Amino acid sequence: MGEMKIARYYEEGHRYLVKCNLCPHFCTIGDGKTGKCQVRKNSKGELYAEAYGLVSSMGFDPIEKKPLYHFYPGNDIFSIGSYGCNLKCRFCQNWNISQNIPVDPESRKRFSPEGLVGMAVGKKSNIGIAFTYNEPAVWFEFMLDIAKNSKKKKLKNVMVTNGFINPEPLEELFDYIDAFNVDLKAFSEDFYHTQTLSKLAPVKDNLIRIRRKGKHLEITNLVITGQNDDSGKFREMVKWIAGELGEDTVLHISRYFPVYKMSAPPTSVETLQDFYDIAIEILHYVYMGNISSANGQNTNCPGCGKKVIDRSRYDTWVSGLDSYGKCSKCGYQVLDNI
Numbered sequence: 001m002g003e004m005k006i007a008r009y010y011e012e013g014h015r016y017l018v019k020c021n022l023c024p025h026f027c028t029i030g031d032g033k034t035g036k037c038q039v040r041k042n043s044k045g046e047l048y049a050e051a052y053g054l055v056s057s058m059g060f061d062p063i064e065k066k067p068l069y070h071f072y073p074g075n076d077i078f079s080i081g082s083y084g085c086n087l088k089c090r091f092c093q094n095w096n097i098s099q100n101i102p103v104d105p106e107s108r109k110r111f112s113p114e115g116l117v118g119m120a121v122g123k124k125s126n127i128g129i130a131f132t133y134n135e136p137a138v139w140f141e142f143m144l145d146i147a148k149n150s151k152k153k154k155l156k157n158v159m160v161t162n163g164f165i166n167p168e169p170l171e172e173l174f175d176y177i178d179a180f181n182v183d184l185k186a187f188s189e190d191f192y193h194t195q196t197l198s199k200l201a202p203v204k205d206n207l208i209r210i211r212r213k214g215k216h217l218e219i220t221n222l223v224i225t226g227q228n229d230d231s232g233k234f235r236e237m238v239k240w241i242a243g244e245l246g247e248d249t250v251l252h253i254s255r256y257f258p259v260y261k262m263s264a265p266p267t268s269v270e271t272l273q274d275f276y277d278i279a280i281e282i283l284h285y286v287y288m289g290n291i292s293s294a295n296g297q298n299t300n301c302p303g304c305g306k307k308v309i310d311r312s313r314y315d316t317w318v319s320g321l322d323s324y325g326k327c328s329k330c331g332y333q334v335l336d337n338i
């Protein structure tokens, strides 16, 4: 067994019990047990970050695939993930790494932050590192060590997250993470409770924190047949986004396909289009994901309506913006990071 990394954000209790304060579950964990995320383990009253250095997947992806459509469009980002998650979504697309933890993590190769950052700087079109695939919050210690290292190399750090993390660790991440894509899975506590075994309120609070901090923020909402496809609720969510986070907030509406424990039929393209039509009346930038149609992919200038970014699958052409991200016709600031 390699040297295990002590976890951050926990308290020691009586009789080898520990309480983890990393996410709003606040798990109380007995000796030899792990928290709900399955990767933070109590060994004799100390909490260890079991997945430190363990990588389940890595590769260079177009940044549009995260999805981030307004953050250095057309570039690649070195994407890495590990194991475990603090949510238990019945519709998880990556359940094989989020809910299946390798039985013998001790025998797995462990990467170093320096080694991974070295890989990231090796490709010219790469702008940084994305923590994605499983929930990066439960990989907190390793993510932070990588992100600190990558900043020294002038790379950008991106977190693709469920947003279910406590304010203090999130605040610590703000020093190193440049952009967030947060899943807003539904606008209903009941959905969060029954379908993800977590809570909506902390996610909303964190969206506001990320926005107030001035970080780049995009939101993804997966629309699931019969589960969160009530158009009234959806409109309520979009209005909340516009009111609390601003109408320039980027929203990705994504089509669901049956996977893991969810067998409802795929979301119809019509439903997705209806939701797009609702959202685009309220927000400036709305996109449709997981569909083959060309609708809902391009960016139009909110100022004058001119098409400024063309997208076709993962090919991106920034055609109507100047080098500061302003519309070349009317001067509207469309992108902050180009």
Ligand code: SF4
Binding pocket: 020, 021, 022, 023, 024, 025, 026, 027, 034, 035, 036, 037, 038, 040, 085, 086, 138
């Ligand atoms: S990070 Fe894991 S162990 Fe800690 S509170 Fe959340 S689910 Fe529990």
